[in-house]
Amino acid sequence: MVVTLPDLGPLAWAALVVGALTVGISKTALPGANTLGIALFAAVLPAKESTGAMLMLLVVGDALALLLYRRHADWRVLARLAPSVVAGLLVGVVFLALADDAGVRRVIGAILLALVALTLWNRRRASARGSTTRGSHIAAASYGSLGGFTTMVANAGGPVMSMYFLASRFSRQAFLGTAAWFFAVLNLAKLPFSIGLGLIDLSTLALDLLLLVPVLAGGAIGWFALRRMSQRVFDVLVTLLTIAGAVYLLL
Template identity: 30%
Template sequence: MPDTLSFAFFTFAIPAVLLVGLSKGGIGGAIGLLGVPLMSLAVDPVKAAAIFLPILIVMDIVALWSWRNFNDRKTLLMILPGGIIGIALGWATSAYVSDNALRLVIAAATLLFTVRYFWQVYGPRSNRPAAPLPHRPAAATFWGALSGYASFVAHAGGPPFQIYVLPMRLDPKSYTGASIRFFAIVNAVKVIPYFLLGALDAENLTISATLLPVALIATMLGAAVVKHLKAETFYPMTYGLAFCAGLKLLWDGLPF
Protein backbone atom coordinates (compact mmCIF):
# COMPACT_ATOMS: atom_id res chain seq x y z
CA MET A 1 0.00 0.00 0.00
CA PRO A 2 1.29 3.51 -0.73
CA ASP A 3 2.81 5.50 2.14
CA THR A 4 0.22 8.19 1.45
CA LEU A 5 -2.46 5.95 3.02
CA SER A 6 -1.89 7.18 6.56
CA PHE A 7 -4.15 8.51 9.32
CA ALA A 8 -2.95 12.07 8.68
CA PHE A 9 -3.81 11.77 4.99
CA PHE A 10 -7.33 10.47 5.63
CA THR A 11 -7.94 13.25 8.18
CA PHE A 12 -7.97 15.66 5.23
CA ALA A 13 -8.90 13.36 2.36
CA ILE A 14 -12.22 12.05 3.75
CA PRO A 15 -13.74 15.51 4.42
CA ALA A 16 -12.48 16.65 1.00
CA VAL A 17 -14.18 13.76 -0.77
CA LEU A 18 -17.37 14.27 1.27
CA LEU A 19 -17.59 17.89 0.15
CA VAL A 20 -17.00 17.04 -3.49
CA GLY A 21 -19.50 14.18 -3.31
CA LEU A 22 -22.23 16.43 -1.90
CA SER A 23 -21.40 18.93 -4.65
CA LYS A 24 -21.67 16.24 -7.32
CA GLY A 25 -25.00 15.19 -5.89
CA GLY A 26 -26.27 18.71 -6.54
CA ILE A 27 -25.81 20.63 -3.27
CA GLY A 28 -24.23 23.75 -4.72
CA GLY A 29 -21.38 22.88 -7.07
CA ALA A 30 -19.27 25.61 -5.48
CA ILE A 31 -18.48 23.60 -2.35
CA GLY A 32 -16.64 21.13 -4.57
CA LEU A 33 -13.93 23.79 -4.97
CA LEU A 34 -12.84 23.05 -1.42
CA GLY A 35 -11.91 19.44 -2.21
CA VAL A 36 -8.50 19.84 -3.86
CA PRO A 37 -7.30 22.62 -1.49
CA LEU A 38 -8.33 20.56 1.55
CA MET A 39 -6.58 17.41 0.31
CA SER A 40 -3.58 19.59 -0.57
CA LEU A 41 -3.00 20.01 3.16
CA ALA A 42 -1.88 16.36 3.14
CA VAL A 43 -0.30 15.97 -0.34
CA ASP A 44 0.91 18.38 -3.01
CA PRO A 45 -1.81 20.02 -5.18
CA VAL A 46 -0.86 18.20 -8.38
CA LYS A 47 -1.15 14.83 -6.64
CA ALA A 48 -4.43 15.88 -5.00
CA ALA A 49 -5.92 16.79 -8.39
CA ALA A 50 -4.76 13.49 -9.87
CA ILE A 51 -6.26 11.49 -6.99
CA PHE A 52 -9.56 13.30 -7.40
CA LEU A 53 -10.05 12.74 -11.14
CA PRO A 54 -10.97 9.00 -11.00
CA ILE A 55 -13.16 9.71 -7.98
CA LEU A 56 -14.91 12.51 -9.85
CA ILE A 57 -15.60 10.22 -12.79
CA VAL A 58 -17.21 7.56 -10.58
CA MET A 59 -19.20 10.30 -8.84
CA ASP A 60 -20.31 11.51 -12.26
CA ILE A 61 -21.66 8.06 -13.10
CA VAL A 62 -23.68 7.96 -9.87
CA ALA A 63 -24.90 11.52 -10.34
CA LEU A 64 -25.87 10.89 -13.98
CA TRP A 65 -27.99 7.95 -12.86
CA SER A 66 -29.56 9.92 -10.01
CA TRP A 67 -30.43 12.82 -12.35
CA ARG A 68 -31.09 10.83 -15.52
CA ASN A 69 -34.60 12.28 -15.88
CA PHE A 70 -33.58 15.94 -15.57
CA ASN A 71 -31.61 18.13 -17.97
CA ASP A 72 -31.66 21.34 -19.98
CA ARG A 73 -30.38 20.18 -23.34
CA LYS A 74 -30.03 23.63 -24.90
CA THR A 75 -27.94 24.92 -22.02
CA LEU A 76 -25.65 21.90 -22.22
CA LEU A 77 -25.19 22.24 -25.98
CA MET A 78 -24.49 25.97 -25.67
CA ILE A 79 -21.76 25.77 -23.02
CA LEU A 80 -20.11 22.42 -23.76
CA PRO A 81 -18.02 23.48 -26.82
CA GLY A 82 -16.37 26.20 -24.74
CA GLY A 83 -15.64 23.64 -22.02
CA ILE A 84 -13.78 21.40 -24.46
CA ILE A 85 -11.82 24.40 -25.77
CA GLY A 86 -10.87 25.29 -22.19
CA ILE A 87 -9.50 21.81 -21.51
CA ALA A 88 -7.39 21.99 -24.67
CA LEU A 89 -6.06 25.41 -23.64
CA GLY A 90 -5.29 24.13 -20.15
CA TRP A 91 -3.31 21.22 -21.55
CA ALA A 92 -1.43 23.43 -24.02
CA THR A 93 -0.57 26.19 -21.52
CA SER A 94 -0.23 24.25 -18.26
CA ALA A 95 3.50 24.96 -18.10
CA TYR A 96 3.16 28.71 -18.77
CA VAL A 97 0.13 30.13 -16.94
CA SER A 98 0.19 30.68 -13.17
CA ASP A 99 -2.47 28.76 -11.28
CA ASN A 100 -2.70 31.68 -8.85
CA ALA A 101 -3.46 34.13 -11.66
CA LEU A 102 -6.32 31.92 -12.81
CA ARG A 103 -7.65 31.64 -9.25
CA LEU A 104 -7.68 35.43 -8.89
CA VAL A 105 -9.54 35.97 -12.17
CA ILE A 106 -12.19 33.38 -11.31
CA ALA A 107 -12.47 34.70 -7.74
CA ALA A 108 -13.03 38.29 -8.87
CA ALA A 109 -15.69 37.30 -11.40
CA THR A 110 -17.46 35.02 -8.93
CA LEU A 111 -17.55 37.55 -6.09
CA LEU A 112 -18.88 40.32 -8.35
CA PHE A 113 -21.46 37.93 -9.79
CA THR A 114 -22.76 36.80 -6.40
CA VAL A 115 -22.78 40.28 -4.83
CA ARG A 116 -24.83 41.50 -7.80
CA TYR A 117 -27.36 38.71 -7.23
CA PHE A 118 -27.82 39.43 -3.52
CA TRP A 119 -28.08 43.17 -4.22
CA GLN A 120 -30.85 42.51 -6.74
CA VAL A 121 -32.71 40.11 -4.46
CA TYR A 122 -32.27 41.78 -1.07
CA GLY A 123 -31.23 45.36 -1.92
CA PRO A 124 -33.37 48.53 -2.08
CA ARG A 125 -34.81 47.53 -5.46
CA SER A 126 -35.51 43.92 -4.56
CA ASN A 127 -39.18 44.42 -5.37
CA ARG A 128 -38.14 44.74 -9.02
CA PRO A 129 -36.07 41.61 -9.68
CA ALA A 130 -34.19 41.32 -12.96
CA ALA A 131 -35.74 39.16 -15.64
CA PRO A 132 -34.09 35.80 -16.39
CA LEU A 133 -31.41 36.09 -19.04
CA PRO A 134 -31.67 34.26 -22.37
CA HIS A 135 -28.90 32.19 -23.91
CA ARG A 136 -25.93 34.22 -25.17
CA PRO A 137 -23.65 32.25 -27.52
CA ALA A 138 -20.55 34.42 -26.98
CA ALA A 139 -20.95 34.38 -23.20
CA ALA A 140 -21.59 30.63 -23.24
CA THR A 141 -18.34 30.02 -25.13
CA PHE A 142 -16.31 32.35 -22.90
CA TRP A 143 -17.57 31.07 -19.55
CA GLY A 144 -17.59 27.48 -20.80
CA ALA A 145 -13.93 27.82 -21.84
CA LEU A 146 -12.98 29.35 -18.48
CA SER A 147 -14.85 26.54 -16.72
CA GLY A 148 -13.06 23.88 -18.76
CA TYR A 149 -9.68 25.53 -18.16
CA ALA A 150 -10.23 25.89 -14.40
CA SER A 151 -11.51 22.32 -14.23
CA PHE A 152 -8.38 21.05 -15.95
CA VAL A 153 -5.90 22.81 -13.68
CA ALA A 154 -7.69 22.46 -10.31
CA HIS A 155 -11.14 20.82 -10.74
CA ALA A 156 -12.48 24.35 -10.09
CA GLY A 157 -14.83 24.80 -13.04
CA GLY A 158 -17.99 25.37 -11.01
CA PRO A 159 -18.07 29.18 -10.61
CA PRO A 160 -17.62 30.04 -14.33
CA PHE A 161 -20.38 27.57 -15.19
CA GLN A 162 -22.63 29.19 -12.59
CA ILE A 163 -21.87 32.71 -13.81
CA TYR A 164 -23.35 31.81 -17.19
CA VAL A 165 -26.20 29.49 -16.18
CA LEU A 166 -27.61 30.77 -12.87
CA PRO A 167 -28.93 34.10 -14.25
CA MET A 168 -31.21 32.13 -16.58
CA ARG A 169 -33.08 30.86 -13.51
CA LEU A 170 -33.71 27.37 -14.75
CA ASP A 171 -35.79 24.99 -12.71
CA PRO A 172 -33.40 23.67 -9.99
CA LYS A 173 -33.70 20.10 -11.23
CA SER A 174 -33.00 21.10 -14.84
CA TYR A 175 -30.06 23.25 -13.72
CA THR A 176 -28.56 20.41 -11.69
CA GLY A 177 -29.08 17.87 -14.48
CA ALA A 178 -27.34 20.12 -17.03
CA SER A 179 -24.50 20.86 -14.61
CA ILE A 180 -23.90 17.19 -13.88
CA ARG A 181 -23.85 16.29 -17.58
CA PHE A 182 -21.47 19.15 -18.41
CA PHE A 183 -18.89 18.20 -15.79
CA ALA A 184 -19.25 14.48 -16.47
CA ILE A 185 -18.22 15.11 -20.08
CA VAL A 186 -15.47 17.54 -19.06
CA ASN A 187 -13.99 15.07 -16.55
CA ALA A 188 -14.09 12.22 -19.07
CA VAL A 189 -12.23 14.33 -21.63
CA LYS A 190 -9.63 15.32 -18.99
CA VAL A 191 -8.54 11.69 -18.63
CA ILE A 192 -6.56 11.87 -21.88
CA PRO A 193 -4.27 14.82 -20.99
CA TYR A 194 -3.94 13.67 -17.36
CA PHE A 195 -2.82 10.25 -18.58
CA LEU A 196 -0.35 11.75 -21.05
CA LEU A 197 1.07 13.94 -18.28
CA GLY A 198 1.69 10.81 -16.16
CA ALA A 199 -0.66 11.88 -13.35
CA LEU A 200 -2.74 8.69 -13.34
CA ASP A 201 -0.08 6.33 -11.99
CA ALA A 202 -0.68 3.18 -9.93
CA GLU A 203 -0.23 4.88 -6.55
CA ASN A 204 -2.72 7.65 -7.25
CA LEU A 205 -5.27 5.18 -8.65
CA THR A 206 -4.93 3.01 -5.53
CA ILE A 207 -5.60 5.98 -3.29
CA SER A 208 -8.59 6.96 -5.43
CA ALA A 209 -10.06 3.46 -5.12
CA THR A 210 -9.67 3.57 -1.32
CA LEU A 211 -11.72 6.78 -1.10
CA LEU A 212 -14.48 5.68 -3.48
CA PRO A 213 -16.99 4.40 -0.85
CA VAL A 214 -17.04 7.83 0.82
CA ALA A 215 -17.53 9.48 -2.57
CA LEU A 216 -20.47 7.28 -3.55
CA ILE A 217 -22.34 7.79 -0.27
CA ALA A 218 -21.86 11.57 -0.35
CA THR A 219 -23.02 11.84 -3.98
CA MET A 220 -26.24 9.92 -3.37
CA LEU A 221 -26.92 11.95 -0.22
CA GLY A 222 -26.46 15.22 -2.12
CA ALA A 223 -28.87 14.13 -4.86
CA ALA A 224 -31.51 13.08 -2.32
CA VAL A 225 -31.40 16.47 -0.57
CA VAL A 226 -31.48 18.68 -3.69
CA LYS A 227 -34.50 16.92 -5.17
CA HIS A 228 -36.54 18.20 -2.21
CA LEU A 229 -35.35 21.83 -2.35
CA LYS A 230 -37.58 24.58 -3.73
CA ALA A 231 -36.22 27.26 -6.07
CA GLU A 232 -36.49 29.99 -3.40
CA THR A 233 -34.20 27.89 -1.19
CA PHE A 234 -31.95 26.42 -3.87
CA TYR A 235 -30.80 29.64 -5.54
CA PRO A 236 -29.85 31.72 -2.46
CA MET A 237 -28.02 28.66 -1.10
CA THR A 238 -26.16 28.09 -4.37
CA TYR A 239 -25.20 31.75 -4.76
CA GLY A 240 -24.05 31.81 -1.14
CA LEU A 241 -21.84 28.78 -1.66
CA ALA A 242 -20.47 30.33 -4.85
CA PHE A 243 -19.56 33.47 -2.85
CA CYS A 244 -17.73 31.35 -0.26
CA ALA A 245 -15.91 29.54 -3.03
CA GLY A 246 -14.90 32.88 -4.56
CA LEU A 247 -13.42 33.96 -1.24
CA LYS A 248 -11.52 30.67 -0.99
CA LEU A 249 -10.11 31.08 -4.52
CA LEU A 250 -9.15 34.68 -3.75
CA TRP A 251 -7.30 33.58 -0.61
CA ASP A 252 -5.52 30.78 -2.48
CA GLY A 253 -4.46 33.10 -5.30
CA LEU A 254 -3.07 35.98 -3.24
CA PRO A 255 0.75 36.10 -3.21
CA PHE A 256 1.55 35.58 0.48
Protein backbone atom coordinates in the same frame (compact mmCIF):
# COMPACT_ATOMS: atom_id res chain seq x y z
CA MET B 1 4.39 -3.97 -9.58
CA VAL B 2 4.25 -2.41 -6.10
CA VAL B 3 1.76 0.44 -5.72
CA THR B 4 2.55 2.91 -2.93
CA LEU B 5 0.08 5.23 -1.24
CA PRO B 6 1.00 8.73 -0.06
CA ASP B 7 2.60 8.79 3.39
CA LEU B 8 -0.11 10.76 5.19
CA GLY B 9 -1.10 11.23 8.82
CA PRO B 10 -4.59 10.76 10.35
CA LEU B 11 -5.55 14.43 9.89
CA ALA B 12 -4.54 14.35 6.24
CA TRP B 13 -6.62 11.22 5.62
CA ALA B 14 -9.56 12.84 7.42
CA ALA B 15 -9.25 15.84 5.10
CA LEU B 16 -9.28 13.55 2.06
CA VAL B 17 -12.37 11.69 3.32
CA VAL B 18 -14.23 14.99 3.86
CA GLY B 19 -13.11 16.12 0.43
CA ALA B 20 -14.46 12.92 -1.12
CA LEU B 21 -17.77 13.42 0.70
CA THR B 22 -18.10 16.88 -0.84
CA VAL B 23 -17.65 15.39 -4.30
CA GLY B 24 -20.76 13.24 -3.83
CA ILE B 25 -22.74 16.09 -2.28
CA SER B 26 -21.77 18.47 -5.09
CA LYS B 27 -22.99 16.06 -7.76
CA THR B 28 -26.37 15.28 -6.21
CA ALA B 29 -27.31 18.48 -4.35
CA LEU B 30 -24.93 21.45 -4.21
CA PRO B 31 -22.78 22.17 -7.26
CA GLY B 32 -19.77 24.08 -6.02
CA ALA B 33 -19.55 22.15 -2.75
CA ASN B 34 -16.59 20.24 -4.13
CA THR B 35 -14.63 23.51 -4.08
CA LEU B 36 -14.08 22.62 -0.43
CA GLY B 37 -12.88 19.20 -1.54
CA ILE B 38 -10.50 20.81 -4.04
CA ALA B 39 -9.12 23.00 -1.26
CA LEU B 40 -8.68 20.04 1.10
CA PHE B 41 -6.97 17.89 -1.52
CA ALA B 42 -4.67 20.79 -2.44
CA ALA B 43 -3.81 21.28 1.25
CA VAL B 44 -2.80 17.63 1.66
CA LEU B 45 -1.28 16.88 -1.76
CA PRO B 46 0.70 19.03 -4.21
CA ALA B 47 -1.81 21.08 -6.23
CA LYS B 48 -1.16 19.41 -9.58
CA GLU B 49 -1.18 15.90 -8.12
CA SER B 50 -4.38 16.68 -6.25
CA THR B 51 -6.02 17.48 -9.59
CA GLY B 52 -5.40 13.94 -10.82
CA ALA B 53 -6.38 12.35 -7.52
CA MET B 54 -9.77 14.04 -7.55
CA LEU B 55 -10.59 13.49 -11.21
CA MET B 56 -11.53 9.82 -10.92
CA LEU B 57 -13.70 10.60 -7.87
CA LEU B 58 -15.48 13.24 -9.95
CA VAL B 59 -16.14 10.65 -12.66
CA VAL B 60 -17.82 8.43 -10.05
CA GLY B 61 -19.85 11.43 -8.87
CA ASP B 62 -20.87 12.15 -12.46
CA ALA B 63 -22.24 8.62 -12.77
CA LEU B 64 -24.35 9.17 -9.65
CA ALA B 65 -25.68 12.48 -10.97
CA LEU B 66 -26.61 10.94 -14.33
CA LEU B 67 -28.42 8.11 -12.57
CA LEU B 68 -30.59 10.61 -10.69
CA TYR B 69 -30.97 13.66 -12.97
CA ARG B 70 -30.10 12.65 -16.55
CA ARG B 71 -33.62 13.39 -17.87
CA HIS B 72 -33.61 17.02 -16.72
CA ALA B 73 -30.79 18.34 -18.93
CA ASP B 74 -31.17 21.36 -21.24
CA TRP B 75 -29.47 20.11 -24.41
CA ARG B 76 -29.66 23.47 -26.22
CA VAL B 77 -27.55 25.05 -23.50
CA LEU B 78 -25.04 22.20 -23.65
CA ALA B 79 -24.69 22.55 -27.43
CA ARG B 80 -24.16 26.31 -27.07
CA LEU B 81 -21.42 25.81 -24.48
CA ALA B 82 -19.48 23.08 -26.29
CA PRO B 83 -17.14 25.11 -28.60
CA SER B 84 -15.94 27.53 -25.92
CA VAL B 85 -15.47 24.73 -23.37
CA VAL B 86 -13.19 22.82 -25.75
CA ALA B 87 -11.14 25.98 -26.34
CA GLY B 88 -10.80 26.61 -22.61
CA LEU B 89 -9.86 22.98 -21.99
CA LEU B 90 -6.97 23.15 -24.46
CA VAL B 91 -5.67 26.40 -22.94
CA GLY B 92 -5.85 24.70 -19.54
CA VAL B 93 -3.67 21.82 -20.75
CA VAL B 94 -0.94 24.29 -21.78
CA PHE B 95 -1.25 26.28 -18.55
CA LEU B 96 -1.08 23.16 -16.38
CA ALA B 97 2.08 22.02 -18.14
CA LEU B 98 3.82 25.35 -17.46
CA ALA B 99 2.44 26.80 -14.20
CA ASP B 100 3.60 26.08 -10.64
CA ASP B 101 1.30 25.00 -7.80
CA ALA B 102 0.94 28.48 -6.27
CA GLY B 103 0.09 29.96 -9.65
CA VAL B 104 -2.63 27.37 -10.20
CA ARG B 105 -4.35 28.12 -6.87
CA ARG B 106 -4.24 31.91 -7.17
CA VAL B 107 -5.46 32.05 -10.74
CA ILE B 108 -8.44 29.81 -9.98
CA GLY B 109 -9.31 31.70 -6.79
CA ALA B 110 -9.26 35.06 -8.58
CA ILE B 111 -11.39 33.71 -11.43
CA LEU B 112 -14.01 32.32 -9.05
CA LEU B 113 -14.36 35.57 -7.09
CA ALA B 114 -14.68 37.57 -10.29
CA LEU B 115 -17.34 35.18 -11.59
CA VAL B 116 -19.40 35.39 -8.39
CA ALA B 117 -19.46 39.17 -8.66
CA LEU B 118 -20.30 39.03 -12.37
CA THR B 119 -23.05 36.46 -11.88
CA LEU B 120 -24.77 38.36 -9.06
CA TRP B 121 -24.64 41.56 -11.10
CA ASN B 122 -26.03 39.79 -14.19
CA ARG B 123 -28.85 38.23 -12.18
CA ARG B 124 -29.83 41.60 -10.76
CA ARG B 125 -29.78 43.24 -14.17
CA ALA B 126 -31.69 40.35 -15.76
CA SER B 127 -34.35 40.51 -13.04
CA ALA B 128 -34.89 44.19 -13.76
CA ARG B 129 -35.38 43.41 -17.45
CA GLY B 130 -37.34 40.18 -16.85
CA SER B 131 -34.83 38.06 -18.80
CA THR B 132 -32.05 35.51 -18.20
CA THR B 133 -28.59 34.86 -19.62
CA ARG B 134 -29.62 31.40 -20.83
CA GLY B 135 -29.95 32.46 -24.47
CA SER B 136 -26.90 34.74 -24.52
CA HIS B 137 -24.12 33.51 -26.77
CA ILE B 138 -21.66 35.95 -25.15
CA ALA B 139 -22.39 34.56 -21.68
CA ALA B 140 -22.11 30.99 -22.96
CA ALA B 141 -18.75 31.73 -24.59
CA SER B 142 -17.39 33.51 -21.51
CA TYR B 143 -18.49 31.01 -18.89
CA GLY B 144 -17.83 28.04 -21.16
CA SER B 145 -14.22 28.96 -21.91
CA LEU B 146 -13.50 29.69 -18.25
CA GLY B 147 -15.25 26.48 -17.25
CA GLY B 148 -13.12 24.40 -19.61
CA PHE B 149 -9.95 26.13 -18.43
CA THR B 150 -10.60 25.82 -14.71
CA THR B 151 -11.82 22.22 -14.87
CA MET B 152 -8.61 21.17 -16.66
CA VAL B 153 -6.31 23.17 -14.39
CA ALA B 154 -7.81 22.41 -10.96
CA ASN B 155 -11.10 20.50 -11.33
CA ALA B 156 -12.75 23.82 -10.46
CA GLY B 157 -15.10 24.02 -13.41
CA GLY B 158 -18.06 23.13 -11.17
CA PRO B 159 -18.22 26.52 -9.42
CA VAL B 160 -17.70 28.35 -12.73
CA MET B 161 -20.56 26.57 -14.46
CA SER B 162 -22.67 26.83 -11.33
CA MET B 163 -22.47 30.58 -11.72
CA TYR B 164 -23.63 30.29 -15.35
CA PHE B 165 -26.54 28.01 -14.50
CA LEU B 166 -27.43 30.25 -11.57
CA ALA B 167 -27.46 33.30 -13.84
CA SER B 168 -29.67 31.33 -16.25
CA ARG B 169 -32.16 30.68 -13.43
CA PHE B 170 -32.34 26.93 -13.83
CA SER B 171 -34.54 24.97 -11.47
CA ARG B 172 -32.69 22.63 -9.11
CA GLN B 173 -33.38 19.55 -11.24
CA ALA B 174 -32.54 21.25 -14.56
CA PHE B 175 -29.39 22.69 -12.97
CA LEU B 176 -28.19 19.28 -11.76
CA GLY B 177 -29.26 17.40 -14.90
CA THR B 178 -27.51 19.80 -17.27
CA ALA B 179 -24.41 19.87 -15.05
CA ALA B 180 -24.40 16.06 -14.86
CA TRP B 181 -24.13 15.59 -18.62
CA PHE B 182 -21.75 18.54 -18.98
CA PHE B 183 -19.20 17.22 -16.50
CA ALA B 184 -19.63 13.54 -17.32
CA VAL B 185 -18.47 14.22 -20.88
CA LEU B 186 -15.87 16.81 -19.89
CA ASN B 187 -14.24 14.75 -17.14
CA LEU B 188 -13.94 11.72 -19.40
CA ALA B 189 -12.37 13.94 -22.07
CA LYS B 190 -9.83 15.14 -19.50
CA LEU B 191 -8.56 11.67 -18.66
CA PRO B 192 -6.11 11.28 -21.59
CA PHE B 193 -4.62 14.73 -20.90
CA SER B 194 -4.28 14.04 -17.18
CA ILE B 195 -2.64 10.68 -17.79
CA GLY B 196 -0.31 12.22 -20.36
CA LEU B 197 0.72 14.96 -17.91
CA GLY B 198 1.49 12.31 -15.27
CA LEU B 199 -1.32 13.40 -12.93
CA ILE B 200 -2.92 9.94 -12.79
CA ASP B 201 -1.00 6.72 -12.11
CA LEU B 202 -1.51 3.48 -10.18
CA SER B 203 -0.86 5.20 -6.85
CA THR B 204 -3.54 7.77 -7.66
CA LEU B 205 -6.03 5.01 -8.48
CA ALA B 206 -5.21 3.15 -5.25
CA LEU B 207 -5.84 6.31 -3.25
CA ASP B 208 -9.13 6.92 -5.05
CA LEU B 209 -10.27 3.36 -4.42
CA LEU B 210 -10.01 3.98 -0.67
CA LEU B 211 -12.07 7.16 -1.05
CA LEU B 212 -14.83 5.62 -3.15
CA VAL B 213 -17.17 4.90 -0.22
CA PRO B 214 -17.14 8.54 1.04
CA VAL B 215 -18.06 9.71 -2.48
CA LEU B 216 -21.06 7.36 -2.57
CA ALA B 217 -22.06 8.37 0.97
CA GLY B 218 -21.87 12.04 -0.01
CA GLY B 219 -24.08 11.35 -3.01
CA ALA B 220 -26.73 9.77 -0.79
CA ILE B 221 -26.56 12.68 1.67
CA GLY B 222 -26.94 15.18 -1.18
CA TRP B 223 -29.91 13.39 -2.74
CA PHE B 224 -31.69 13.28 0.63
CA ALA B 225 -30.96 16.97 1.35
CA LEU B 226 -32.06 18.28 -2.06
CA ARG B 227 -35.55 16.86 -1.62
CA ARG B 228 -35.97 19.11 1.43
CA MET B 229 -34.30 22.23 0.05
CA SER B 230 -36.07 25.26 -1.44
CA GLN B 231 -34.87 26.91 -4.65
CA ARG B 232 -33.84 30.06 -2.75
CA VAL B 233 -31.76 28.12 -0.23
CA PHE B 234 -30.19 26.17 -3.10
CA ASP B 235 -29.15 29.37 -4.91
CA VAL B 236 -27.73 30.99 -1.78
CA LEU B 237 -25.72 27.92 -0.74
CA VAL B 238 -24.21 27.48 -4.22
CA THR B 239 -23.05 31.12 -4.17
CA LEU B 240 -21.63 30.97 -0.63
CA LEU B 241 -19.76 27.73 -1.29
CA THR B 242 -18.16 29.21 -4.39
CA ILE B 243 -17.02 32.32 -2.50
CA ALA B 244 -15.59 30.26 0.37
CA GLY B 245 -13.60 28.04 -1.98
CA ALA B 246 -12.26 31.01 -3.96
CA VAL B 247 -11.06 32.82 -0.84
CA TYR B 248 -9.26 29.70 0.39
CA LEU B 249 -7.47 29.23 -2.93
CA LEU B 250 -6.33 32.87 -2.92
CA LEU B 251 -4.97 32.69 0.63
